[in-house]
Amino acid sequence: MTSEEGALSHSPRTRAALIDRLAERLGPGGVLRDPADTAPFCSDWRGLYHGRTDAVLRPNGTEQLAEAVRLCAGAGDAARIVPMGGNTSMVGGAAVGEDGSELVLSLSRMNRIRAIDPVDMTMTVEAGVTLKAAQDAAEAAGCLLPLSISSEGSATIGGVLATNAGGNNTVRYGNARELVLGVEAVFADGSVFDGLRRLRKDNTGYALRQILVGSEGTLGIITAAVLQLHPRPNQIEVALCGVDSPEAALDLFQRFRRADPSAIQAFEYMSGTGMALVNALIPDATLPLAEPAPHYVLVELATVRQDGTLRDLLEAVLGEALETGAVLDAVIAESRAQRLNLWKLREEHAEAQKRAGGNVKNDVSVPVSRVPDLIRRASEACERLIPGVRIAPFGHLGDGNIHFNLVQPEGADRDAFLARDHEIMDAVCAVVRALDGSFSAEHGVGKLKPYMMPDWRGGAELAAMRRVKHALDPAGLLNPGKILPETEDRPGAAS
Amino acid sequence: MTSEEGALSHSPRTRAALIDRLAERLGPGGVLRDPADTAPFCSDWRGLYHGRTDAVLRPNGTEQLAEAVRLCAGAGDAARIVPMGGNTSMVGGAAVGEDGSELVLSLSRMNRIRAIDPVDMTMTVEAGVTLKAAQDAAEAAGCLLPLSISSEGSATIGGVLATNAGGNNTVRYGNARELVLGVEAVFADGSVFDGLRRLRKDNTGYALRQILVGSEGTLGIITAAVLQLHPRPNQIEVALCGVDSPEAALDLFQRFRRADPSAIQAFEYMSGTGMALVNALIPDATLPLAEPAPHYVLVELATVRQDGTLRDLLEAVLGEALETGAVLDAVIAESRAQRLNLWKLREEHAEAQKRAGGNVKNDVSVPVSRVPDLIRRASEACERLIPGVRIAPFGHLGDGNIHFNLVQPEGADRDAFLARDHEIMDAVCAVVRALDGSFSAEHGVGKLKPYMMPDWRGGAELAAMRRVKHALDPAGLLNPGKILPETEDRPGAAS
Numbered sequence: 001m002t003s004e005e006g007a008l009s010h011s012p013r014t015r016a017a018l019i020d021r022l023a024e025r026l027g028p029g030g031v032l033r034d035p036a037d038t039a040p041f042c043s044d045w046r047g048l049y050h051g052r053t054d055a056v057l058r059p060n061g062t063e064q065l066a067e068a069v070r071l072c073a074g075a076g077d078a079a080r081i082v083p084m085g086g087n088t089s090m091v092g093g094a095a096v097g098e099d100g101s102e103l104v105l106s107l108s109r110m111n112r113i114r115a116i117d118p119v120d121m122t123m124t125v126e127a128g129v130t131l132k133a134a135q136d137a138a139e140a141a142g143c144l145l146p147l148s149i150s151s152e153g154s155a156t157i158g159g160v161l162a163t164n165a166g167g168n169n170t171v172r173y174g175n176a177r178e179l180v181l182g183v184e185a186v187f188a189d190g191s192v193f194d195g196l197r198r199l200r201k202d203n204t205g206y207a208l209r210q211i212l213v214g215s216e217g218t219l220g221i222i223t224a225a226v227l228q229l230h231p232r233p234n235q236i237e238v239a240l241c242g243v244d245s246p247e248a249a250l251d252l253f254q255r256f257r258r259a260d261p262s263a264i265q266a267f268e269y270m271s272g273t274g275m276a277l278v279n280a281l282i283p284d285a286t287l288p289l290a291e292p293a294p295h296y297v298l299v300e301l302a303t304v305r306q307d308g309t310l311r312d313l314l315e316a317v318l319g320e321a322l323e324t325g326a327v328l329d330a331v332i333a334e335s336r337a338q339r340l341n342l343w344k345l346r347e348e349h350a351e352a353q354k355r356a357g358g359n360v361k362n363d364v365s366v367p368v369s370r371v372p373d374l375i376r377r378a379s380e381a382c383e384r385l386i387p388g389v390r391i392a393p394f395g396h397l398g399d400g401n402i403h404f405n406l407v408q409p410e411g412a413d414r415d416a417f418l419a420r421d422h423e424i425m426d427a428v429c430a431v432v433r434a435l436d437g438s439f440s441a442e443h444g445v446g447k448l449k450p451y452m453m454p455d456w457r458g459g460a461e462l463a464a465m466r467r468v469k470h471a472l473d474p475a476g477l478l479n480p481g482k483i484l485p486e487t488e489d490r491p492g493a494a495s
Numbered sequence: 496m497t498s499e500e501g502a503l504s505h506s507p508r509t510r511a512a513l514i515d516r517l518a519e520r521l522g523p524g525g526v527l528r529d530p531a532d533t534a535p536f537c538s539d540w541r542g543l544y545h546g547r548t549d550a551v552l553r554p555n556g557t558e559q560l561a562e563a564v565r566l567c568a569g570a571g572d573a574a575r576i577v578p579m580g581g582n583t584s585m586v587g588g589a590a591v592g593e594d595g596s597e598l599v600l601s602l603s604r605m606n607r608i609r610a611i612d613p614v615d616m617t618m619t620v621e622a623g624v625t626l627k628a629a630q631d632a633a634e635a636a637g638c639l640l641p642l643s644i645s646s647e648g649s650a651t652i653g654g655v656l657a658t659n660a661g662g663n664n665t666v667r668y669g670n671a672r673e674l675v676l677g678v679e680a681v682f683a684d685g686s687v688f689d690g691l692r693r694l695r696k697d698n699t700g701y702a703l704r705q706i707l708v709g710s711e712g713t714l715g716i717i718t719a720a721v722l723q724l725h726p727r728p729n730q731i732e733v734a735l736c737g738v739d740s741p742e743a744a745l746d747l748f749q750r751f752r753r754a755d756p757s758a759i760q761a762f763e764y765m766s767g768t769g770m771a772l773v774n775a776l777i778p779d780a781t782l783p784l785a786e787p788a789p790h791y792v793l794v795e796l797a798t799v800r801q802d803g804t805l806r807d808l809l810e811a812v813l814g815e816a817l818e819t820g821a822v823l824d825a826v827i828a829e830s831r832a833q834r835l836n837l838w839k840l841r842e843e844h845a846e847a848q849k850r851a852g853g854n855v856k857n858d859v860s861v862p863v864s865r866v867p868d869l870i871r872r873a874s875e876a877c878e879r880l881i882p883g884v885r886i887a888p889f890g891h892l893g894d895g896n897i898h899f900n901l902v903q904p905e906g907a908d909r910d911a912f913l914a915r916d917h918e919i920m921d922a923v924c925a926v927v928r929a930l931d932g933s934f935s936a937e938h939g940v941g942k943l944k945p946y947m948m949p950d951w952r953g954g955a956e957l958a959a960m961r962r963v964k965h966a967l968d969p970a971g972l973l974n975p976g977k978i979l980p981e982t983e984d985r986p987g988a989a990s
Contacts, residue, residue, distance in 0.1 A: 119749065119864035120895075166696050175696060177705075178673060191955035198862040200894040201661050201670060201936035203709055205952050205978055206960045210672075210705035214698055231756050254614065260800045261726050262757035305755045309804055367693040369614035399695040400615075441696035457700050460686035464967060465701045471966035472959060483700055 018075045019055045019103075025067055029109075032056040041104045044095045045088045045151075049447060051096030053082075056104040062184060062192060062223045065105070069221070070190030072103060073477055079103045080480045083217040085159030086130065088151040090363070091446030093163055093216050093482060102480065107158050110223060116141045121229040122181060122198045127158025127222050131165075134227070143229035146173035150347065158222045164214035166442035168266045171398030172302075173230065175442075176213065182226035183209040187219075188473035198226050211468065216444055217479040219472045233265070233302035235310040238339040239318060241330040242293025246372035249297050251326050252317075253368075253398055256299060259317050263310065266300040267398035268346050269371070274392035277352040277407065278345055285348055288331045288341070297397070298346050300339075349394045353407050356390065358414040360421045362404040362428045365441035371397055374435055378404055381427040386420065388412070401441040404428050450485040513570045514550045514598075520562055524604075527551040536599045539590045540583045540646075544942060546591030548577075551599040557679060557687060557718045560600070564716070565685030567598065568972055574598045575975045578712040580654030581625065583646040585858070586941030588658060588711050588977060597975065602653050605718060611636045616724040617676060617693045622653025622717050626660075629722070638724035641668035645842070653717045659709035661937035663761045666893030667797075668725065670937075671708065677721035678704040682714075683968035693721050706963065711939055712974040714967045728760070728797035730805040733834040734813060736825040737788025741867035744792050746821050747812075748863075748893055751794060754812050758805065761795040762893035763841050764866070769887035772847040772902065773840055780843055783826045783836070792892070793841050795834075844889045848902050851885065853909040855916045857899040857923045860936035866892055869930055873899055876922040881915065883907070896936040899923050945980040 023031040032038050033055050042051045059065035072079045080102045084094040096102050107128035114124040118141050125134050131145075131152035138145040149155060149167040159165075161183070165176045173179065182197040185208075195209055212220050243249050249269050256264050272294045278285050303310050314332060321327040333339040353359045366374045379391045388409030395403040406424055408417035429439050429452075439452050453462055462484075469476075469484060518526040527533050528550050537546045554560035567574045575597045579589040591597050602623035609619040613636050620629050626640075626647040633640040644650060644662040654660075656678065660671045668674065677692040680703075690704055707715050738744050744764050751759050767789045773780050798805050809827065816822040828834040848854045861869045874886045883904035890898040901919055903912035924934050924947075934947050948957055957979075964971075964979060 117862070117864055119745070120862045122862070164698050164702075166698075170696065174673070177702070178669070187955060187959060191958065193955045193959060195956060197933070198931065199860050199933050199936070200863070201665065201860045201891070201896040202933040203659050203661075203937060203939045204933055204935050205709075205940060205948060205957070206714070206963055207659075207672070207705055207709050208956060208959055208963075210708075211701055211703075211963075213705075214700075214702050219701070231752055250614070257726055258799070260798065262799070303755065304753070304757070305808070307804060307808070309802060313800070313802070365694050365696045367612070367615045367617070368695070369612055396696070401696040436693060438692070438694050438697040438699055440699050441694070442698060444698045445700060453700060460682060460688045461690060461703060462700070463686065464682060464688060464703055467966040468701055468703075468706075468963060471962040 014075065015054070015079070018071065018079060022055065022057060022068055022071055025071065026057060026059055026064055030058050030060065030064070032058065038104070041084060041087065041106065042096050044092050046090060049092045049095035051098050051102070052100045053096050053102055053104050054100060056106055058106050058109045060109045062186065065110070065221065065223055066186045066190045066192050068105065069186050069188065073188060073190055073475065080477055081105045082479055083107065083158070083221045085127065085156030086151065086154035088155045088159070089163065089446055090443040091440070091448040093444055093446035094159070095447045097481065105221065107156060113137045114224065117198070118142055120198055122226050123229055124196060124224060124226050125157050126224045127156060129157050131155050131157065131160055138229050139232070142232065144232045145227060146230055147176055147179055157225060161213050161222050161225055162215065162217045163444045166396070166399070166401065168268065168396065170396060171267055172265045177210065179228050180209060180213055180225055181228050183212055183222050184224040185212055185220040185222045188475065188477045193220065196224060196226050216446065216482050218469060218482050218484070219478065221478065231304045233304055234306045235303050235308070236339065237301045237310050237314045238333040238342050239299050239314060239330050240288065240342045240345065241297045241299065241318070242289050242291070242328040243295050243297060243326070244293065244328055246295060246375040248326050249295055249397055250369070250372055252297055252321055255317050255321055255326070259313055263301040263303050263313065264299070264398060265302040266298070268298040268395065269397040269402065270296040270298065270346060270349065270394040271392050272296070273390050274349050274353070274394050275345065277356050277390070277392060278348050281352045281355040282348040285344055287345070289329045291329065293328050298342060346394070349392070353392055353405055357408040358418045359405055359407045360418070360424045362425055363441050363443045364404055364428065364432045364437055364439060365399065365401040366432060366435040366437035368398070368400040370435045370437070371400055371402060374402060374404070374431060374437070378428045378431040381431055382406055382424060385423060385427050386417070445483045447481055450481070450483060453483070453485050509570065510549070510574070513566065513574060517550065517552060517563055517566055520566065521552060521554055521559055525553050525555065525559070527553065533599070536579060536582065536601065537591050539587050541585060544587045544590035546593050546597070547595045548591050548597055548599050549595060551601055553601045553604050555604045557681065560605070560716065560718055561681045561685045561687050563600065564681050564683065568683060568685055568970065575972055576600045577974055578602065578653070578716045580622065580651030581646065581649035583650045583654065584658065584941050585938040586935070586943040588939055588941035589654070590942045592976065600716065602651060608632045609719065612693070613637055615693055617721050618724055619691060619719060619721050620652050621719045622651060624652050626650050626652065626655055633724050634727070637727065639727045640722060641725055642671055642674055652720055656708050656717050656720055657710065657712045658939045661891070661894070661896065663763065663891065665891060666762055667760045672705065674723050675704060675708055675720055676723050678707055678717050679719040680707050680715040680717045683970065683972045688715065691719060691721050711941065711977050713964060713977050713979070714973065716973065726799045728799055729801045730798050730803070731834065732796045732805050732809045733828040733837050734794050734809060734825050735783065735837045735840065736792045736794065736813070737784050737786070737823040738790050738792060738821070739788065739823055741790060741870040743821050744790055744892055745867055747792055747816055750812050750816055750821070754808055758796040758798050758808065759794070759893060760797040761793070763793040763890065764892040764897065765791040765793065765841060765844065765889040766887050767791070768885050769844050769848070769889050770840065772851050772885070772887060773843050776847045776850040777843040780839055782840070784824045786824065788823050793837060841889070844887070848887055848900055852903040853913045854900055854902045855913070855919045857920055858936050858938045859899055859923065859927045859932055859934060860894065860896040861927060861930040861932035863893070863895040865930045865932070866895055866897060869897060869899070869926060869932070873923045873926040876926055877901055877919060880918060880922050881912070940978045942976055945976070945978060948978070948980050
């Protein structure tokens with residue numbers, strides 16, 4: 001960072017004294033210093049970044065964490081902090097810098113589920129609880145934590161909230177943001193914001209939890225949260241449909257929405273190219289339709305109702321769509337095993353693309369009505385750029401969020417293809433921009449994409465973000481280099 | 496406000512020059528100066544505050560509004576601004592100060608509906624559009640804008656968002672916050688934040704719209720918004736139920752939630768005392784049950800489904816509840832007219848209480864599971880304080896939001912009763928506090944309740960709010976005296 005307060009020195013002696021002091025305060029197991037122990041924290045999940053650190057802090061609770069932040073902030077020789085949960089960011093959101101000046105603050109020891117209330121339908125969880133563990137605890141209490149992402153076994157509640165995670169069920173339950181009633185967080189000065197409220201209505205001042213959610217650990221460290229749970233569904237139906245165009249996929253979404261929007265738990269689009277890769281490269285992933293289709297939809301309906309009418313609703317919508325030709329063919333799962341098999345076709349898309357060769361990912365969103373335009377226009381642009389490139393978009397059509405992924409042409413050179421990743425991303429983003437979309441729907445900005453912020457979110461918006469950052473973290477202590485691009489000016493000085 | 500930059504002078508000559516300049520830039524009808532014209536803007540809806548101003552600014556669009564803010568901010572003789580929509584705040588959220596130094600900025604000429612997209616299910620509206628006009632426009636496009644509050648004929652979208660309005664349908668659709676995809680706003684420096692995005696997923700930096708929503712015009716002036724619409728229901732069922740305790744009311748809520756949570760469009764609690772006042776004092780408001788009950792529930796179910804099963808679901812839940820004694824008696828509306836009649840019993844509560852004499856209002860919330868405790872313990876506390884006081888709580892049980900209203904004892908002196916309003920509010924709030932609740936669920940803080948903030952939201956939370964305020968409005972230009980209590984210190988200086 002570039003503020004004057006942020007011009008930190010790192011004299012080895014005072015640095016070592018700070019870490020000694022932290023080790024003393026955090027107790028046994030509270031600080032990792034051995035390079036063998038700290039190494040796993042210094043590389044990100046995608047392998048994009050490799051940094052170094054001389055200490056990983058592992059506080060055992062909010063008070064210890066706050067004290068650690070105060071020590072880091074207050075030392076003459078201040079140390080910047082990279083908060084880390086499951087380290088599963090797709091954009092280097094918890095990447096550690098290369099100069100060794102940053103300390104990692106791992107939430108891994110803060111992994112208690114503090115409370116579950118099945119009448120309120122809320123749970124209070126610490127930041128280091130994995131999403132999967134939180135889902136399991138909710139289920140054990142007869143409730144549903146509907147947030148679900150592919151990294152849920154490792155991703156933690158703190159990271160999930162800090163990045164406002166999305167996933168397959170956003171169409172029904174919203175993003176992580178919509179599931180948070182309250183947060184506890186530690187600010188850059190080590191003060192503790194005790195906002196663990198369990199209220200559905202509370203208009204008492206600025207919604208600090210809302211600005212912490214999605215701030216990627218740059219404004220404060222979320223240490224615990226109150227999550228809104230939902231009742232568990234009693235009926236679930238899943239169907240896979242072949243359609244002949246992205247427009248037909250959108251038309252099918254509207255048909256289901258007209259029938260019962262609250263029943264749509266997931267509405268996923270897949271390209272014919274992507275499905276063919278899954279069929280070819282993933283064992284036991286077989287298309288259960290008579291003929292391959294140009295495009296596919298996976299729809300999951302669910303309801304708490306126990307009246308057995310959900311299947312009727314699904315069959316009525318699909319029957320009408322088949323009759324009018326809006327759907328070419330469809331299969332409905334008859335058992336839980338069949339449901340999982342249909343989902344496997346969707347979930348193995350990323351793995352199949354990896355096996356097919358070099359691939360470039362774009363996590364983009366547009367207004368729902370523009371998804372067909374996005375798929376058509378971005379496909380054309382990529383084909384123009386690299387003839388023969390395998391265009392395999394898939395994702396959450398019901399939210400306008402498509403993972404517009406591209407796989408190298410068959411037999412082409414992998415490295416030559418990957419060398420053009422920015423060209424490809426720029427081509428896709430130009431289409432997204434023209435359709436009033438976003439360059440990052442779910443994954444956030446992290447360390448990978450701050451350079452895009454001035455162009456996409458510049459002017460008054462970025463200036464206000466800088467002011468907020470400077471207000472809450474004037475020394476730039478928290479998660480340096482994420483979200484906001486570096487600037488020559490003092491952050492927050494732009495009036 | 497108290498920052499040094501905020502120490503404004505008001506020399507009559509330069510003040511007049513500023514207003515002349517504003518009148519020139521805003522054109523004909525753009526500035527009201529005649530006291531007969533400005534008077535309606537100087538009193539709040541509840542008659543709690545009476546201020547004065549020498550000019551009401553009425554920009555015709557975002558560019559004019561931004562220019563007006565720049566002129567106010569930049570004049571050597573800066574003028575503070577009170578943004579105003581329908582002026583329906585319950586807490587003086589748009590109250591004008593008494594010293595005449597504040598200018599009113601009315602959004603009334605910014606009343607265009609810019610776009611509606613029934614595929615995206617979004618509408619883009621300017622801040623001065625009334626909530627009712629927005630609802631009507633959504634309906635004309637075949638969609639539902641589910642936000643509904645009693646002042647919707649006058650309240651405007653800008654005010655509704657600035658105060659994060661709630662209402663009867665929050666249990667199903669969330670607060671105003673959950674219905675906002677994007678905002679356009681003018682910051683205190685006159686810069687325009689163009690955040691009118693129509694995206695359900697967009698993780699590109701801090702969620703500025705989320706901190707603007709609920710900030711009561713103190714961080715920026717919302718000039719337009721993109722609202723998330725919903726499909727219109729095709730079946731609606733309404734029932735009025737007599738129950739013998741608040742616990743039974745909560746039990747009934749859980750029964751409906753277990754049957755189909757997505758069908759619950761409203762779940763309202765009413766006390767026997769409040770219902771008796773409505774019956775006695777409101778013409779044509781007759782209890783359609785054989786016997787009065789100690790407590791009541793009004794439940795509205797709705798679904799987009801067209802299969803005619805909603806009535807079955809309602810009857811099944813009520814039948815079981817009647818059988819077990821959880822519900823004493825119930826009536827189901829057989830027509831739209833009957834539905835409206837049942838709703839009238841709920842909606843006339845405030846009017847009946849007004850007719851019954853002096854009354855004191857408390858807009859409080861607690862976790863849903865604690866609503867019965869709230870009703871019991873606050874009733875006991877108020878009865879202890881003023882024996883014979885008529886305790887008439889009602890409201891949104893499904894959200895934990897109860898309007899804990901009290902009516903003077905029969906035949907007591909009105910003024911003597913009202914003189915004890917703060918004693919009563921303190922007694923109710925002490926119970927709310929003990930139950931981890933909020934002193935303002937829906938109405939906000941405004942000018943009426945900033946004094947409660949240090950006690951309820953103090954420490955790191957209030958300090959962070961002050962920092963954010965100072966970051967975005969360092970001179971305290973926007974809506975002075977709202978939300979944040981005045982302080983001797985410079986706002987934002989508390990590090």
